[in-house]
Amino acid sequence: MASIYQSGLTNLPMGELQKLVHQVGQTPMQALHLSVAGKTHTVHLKLEGYNPTGSMKDRTGYSLIQHLEDRGLLSEGSTIIESTSGNLGVALAFQCKARGYRFIAVIDPKTTEENIAKMEALDASIEMVYEPDTSGGFLLSRLARVQELCSQHQNYTWTDQYSSSANPHIHYSCTGPEVYQQMDEQVDAVFVPVSTGGTLSGIGRFFREVSPATRIIGVDAHGSVIFGTPPAPRKLTGIGSSRRSHFISADLYDSHMLVHDEEAFAFCRELYRATDIHVGGSSGASLAACVRYLASHPEDTRVACVCADSGRNYASSIYNDAWLQQHNITLTAEHLGPLESIAKAN
Numbered sequence: 001m002a003s004i005y006q007s008g009l010t011n012l013p014m015g016e017l018q019k020l021v022h023q024v025g026q027t028p029m030q031a032l033h034l035s036v037a038g039k040t041h042t043v044h045l046k047l048e049g050y051n052p053t054g055s056m057k058d059r060t061g062y063s064l065i066q067h068l069e070d071r072g073l074l075s076e077g078s079t080i081i082e083s084t085s086g087n088l089g090v091a092l093a094f095q096c097k098a099r100g101y102r103f104i105a106v107i108d109p110k111t112t113e114e115n116i117a118k119m120e121a122l123d124a125s126i127e128m129v130y131e132p133d134t135s136g137g138f139l140l141s142r143l144a145r146v147q148e149l150c151s152q153h154q155n156y157t158w159t160d161q162y163s164s165s166a167n168p169h170i171h172y173s174c175t176g177p178e179v180y181q182q183m184d185e186q187v188d189a190v191f192v193p194v195s196t197g198g199t200l201s202g203i204g205r206f207f208r209e210v211s212p213a214t215r216i217i218g219v220d221a222h223g224s225v226i227f228g229t230p231p232a233p234r235k236l237t238g239i240g241s242s243r244r245s246h247f248i249s250a251d252l253y254d255s256h257m258l259v260h261d262e263e264a265f266a267f268c269r270e271l272y273r274a275t276d277i278h279v280g281g282s283s284g285a286s287l288a289a290c291v292r293y294l295a296s297h298p299e300d301t302r303v304a305c306v307c308a309d310s311g312r313n314y315a316s317s318i319y320n321d322a323w324l325q326q327h328n329i330t331l332t333a334e335h336l337g338p339l340e341s342i343a344k345a346n
Contacts, residue, residue, distance in 0.1 A: 017098040024051055024058045025174045029182040029304070030277060031345035037295045037338040042345055043303045045287075046179055049279065049310030053090045053118070055238075056308040059170045060198060061091030064159040065099065067166035073157060076100050081149060082159045083107075083142035085195070085237045086115035087309055092159065093122035104156070106145050108138035110237050113316045135231035135242035136223065161196050163246045171202025179203070179304050180210060188300040189215040191290045193282035193308055194226055194256075195238060197245025203306070204252030215300075218248070218256035219282075219289045221264075227256045235261045235317075235327060238308060239282035257292065259285040265318050266335035267291075268311060272319070274342040278311030281318055288337065295338040 012020075027050040034041045051058035064082075068074050080096055081104040082088065089105035096103035105119050106127045119126065127149070133140035143162075150156045161167050179190060190207065192200045204216045223232035224240030226248070234240060236259075261281075268284035271277050279287075286305045294300065317323045324331065 014098070017094065020052045021095060021098045022062070024062045025178060027051060027178070029179075032275065033341075033343045033345050034291065034294065035340035035342075036291050037298070038340070039294075039298050041294050041298075041303065042301065043287075043290060043294075043305060044183060045277070045279075045283075046175075046182075046304055046306045047277075047279075048306065048308050049312075051091075053087075053094045054310045054313065055087040055091065055280075056175070056199065056306070057087040057091040058094075059174060060161060060167055061088055061095050063166040063170035064161060064164055065092070065095045065101075067164060068157060068159065069099075074101065077102065079104065079153070079156050080159055081106065081146055081156045082161060083139065083146050084111075084161075085138075086111045086313065087238055088161060089124065090115055090118045090122070093119045093124035096124070097122045104149070106142045106149075108142060110138065110235070112237065112313050114313045132233075133242050135225060136233040137231070137240070137242035139242040161198065167196060167198030168202035168205070168247050171199045172206045173202075175199065175306075176203040176206030179306075180207070183302060183304060185211070186302045187211060187214045187304060188302045189217060189290075189293065189297075189304070191217050191219050191286045191293070191303075191305045192253075193239045193286050193306060194218045194220050194224075194245070194248070195241055195282075197226065197247040199306065199308075201245075201247035201249075201252055208252065215255070216253040217289065217293065218253050219286045220256055220258050221285060222258045222260045224258075227258075229258060235329070236264055236281045236285065238280060239285055257289040259288045260335075262329060262331055262335045263288040263337070265324070265329065266331045267339075268314070268318050269331065270336060270339070271342060272311060275344050277344075279307045280309040280311055280314055283307035283309065284318075291339045292337055
């Protein structure tokens with residue numbers, strides 16, 4: 001699949017952008033050999049960085065915009081607004097530019113330099129929220145700003161990734177089936193990083209219908225409140241939330257696991273060092289949770305990890321030693337837990 005992320009945002013003319021509008025999904029699966037607590041496991045990474053703008057949020061962005069168009073809520077020149085930690089903002093900026101809409105991204109200081117640059121390259125307007133919310137994150141502050149702007153401008157249309165049925169639907173109808181088919185319809189467990197909960201809800205619903213024995217495991221960040229755990233500051237972006245999910249219900253997943261920033265970052269960097277596979281922080285969290293799980297479930301042999309985006313979004317943060325030092329983050333072998341080695345399976 002052609003990828004804006006790979007070829008460069010500013011190098012694609014409008015005609016090329018428009019060709020990519022509907023070309024989301026069908027991302028590759030990469031098998032790894034993981035040595036965990038003395039046993040070798042094959043784990044399959046669903047590499048969402050191969051979507052047009054480089055993340056799983058291309059699926060969500062496409063579905064949100066298409067849903068509004070199908071309901072007749074958009075017209076030429078419409079202004080769309082959304083709260084985003086980064087990736088969805090890029091995906092929506094791409095969809096809006098290609099379809100002729102204006103886009104306003106409400107972001108916060110944790111949004112990476114790379115994602116801000118890409119949104120601006122796609123003509124998005126940026127609204128920065130600087131004040132953390134009561135949970136130590138920025139989601140509630142971003143949402144308050146969205147509501148404020150919508151009340152001031154009646155012509156703004158909020159895509160509302162947090163409660164629109166279009167969010168989980170794309171993962172129920174596309175992401176889940178892709179994982180199932182690429183794994184030859186034999187899946188012991190799927191690890192899904194969680195933010196809005198749309199991905200976990202959609203994938204969980206699909207597997208409950210076609211393969212109820214598959215364990216669906218939500219992966220969240222320490223400091224997130226999605227699964228009822230106490231709020232705390234966190235550096236991870238694209239995973240976790242300052243409020244509970246509108247989409248997740250207990251029947252759609254089997255368990256959840258919390259991952260510290262240091263664990264996620266350590267797995268990102270070790271995966272890149274050992275295999276040259278470049279993934280983002282939520283993917284590192286998913287892999288960290290998977291390794292912990294395999295240490296206590298050695299019988300599972302058909303395992304998938306959803307990797308939401310590429311590591312290129314995080315060159316200035318996760319993969320930058322100076323950034324880690326600035327934030328007093330020291331990564332050690334202990335953060336890799338029971339992992340002994342990683343290698344590509346093919």
